[in-house]
Amino acid sequence: MSKCNYQVLKNEEGILRLPELDDPSIVRYVDSAEDQNFGYLCLQLCEYTLEYIRNKDAGPWIKKLVCQVLDSLKVLHSQKILHRDLKPQNVLIDVKGKARLADFGISRRLPKGQTTLRTGSAGTKCWMASETLEEETNTPYKSNTDIQVAGMLIYYMLSGGHHPFGDDFRCECNIVDGKYNLDQVKDVLAQDLIEWMIDSKPEQRPKVEECLKHPFFWLDDRRVEYLRRVGNRDEASNCRKANQELVNSLEQCAGxxxxxxxxxxxxxxxxxxxxxxxxxxxxxxxxxxxxxxxHEHYIKDAAQVDLMTLFPDLFGRVYKFAKNQGWNSVTPLKQMFTKDVTPSFVASSTGPEENLGVPVQESHLT
Incomplete structure (x- = not known):
């Protein structure tokens, strides 16, 4: 990097050298050097950027990448670091198919005891949060600023390269106005997660830990347990004489x-x-x-039935209905949302994670 931008490079080097960021979710720092005109960073070689997923089908491997991106953001936020420049070009895919977050040139660490950092506006066109676009100076940055842009990034990944706020010149105006369209993603649960993350009100957005607990990432056994618990509610136990308005509302939601x-x-x-x-x-x-x-009385028979194959859309539809009814906020459903996503989602897509125990080196070049 040219020395006129040297501070950006040194900032990135300082963040990448933090021992806390020696993590499988973050691109690995290897070395640094400088000469009379330029500064250099040597980083782990990766295969391609997230732009690779354009026009790709959103199969299970995409969901793994989504989870890995959120996990990388969790690593940053746990150290009070704001990325501030999330975009497809800054998510790298390594040789084992795992997503790693990169480019920390304009990232900042929150001062001790503070939750907000105020600086000039920073980021990339169409990949900035609404509050960032509204204030050019003294712009407030919080962890939920990263979350809104991460929500845009997740939609980009699941839709094959589209932006929730539009792919044209109106994109930034739509971000400020809160006008989005999620039609390119059909999964009800994915839509629910993205809507939560891109909420125009920063205080309404989830923390990254809450994102990772979202039902979009649940495995089948957990989804079945959720349906079983809904079926244990009084409304379901009285299904033959249930309130007709409730029945009709559920049918409309279930389709x-x-x-x-x-x-x-x-x-x-x-x-x-x-x-x-x-x-x-x-x-x-x-x-x-x-x-x-x-599942309560015919356990052996239940083991022979694959509910998620028989009813692939049931869980998402019931979850949305229960959420609107407030059922998810009370026992026993409330307890279903307290656990993190299974570690298998954040593991390498094609094999075991590589050993990252490579010592940081000092260059002797001048």
Missing amino acids: DASKEWKHKFPQELVQKMDGKRKSYPENTLGLLRFIRNL
């Missing part, structure tokens, strides 16, 4: 997720559980109660 659900289970199992009384109405509330009783 086709539970349509003709009895025909999707082995018929002998339905007959065994339903009996002559036809205990379970063929609506979503009836299905949730059926799931609860299946």
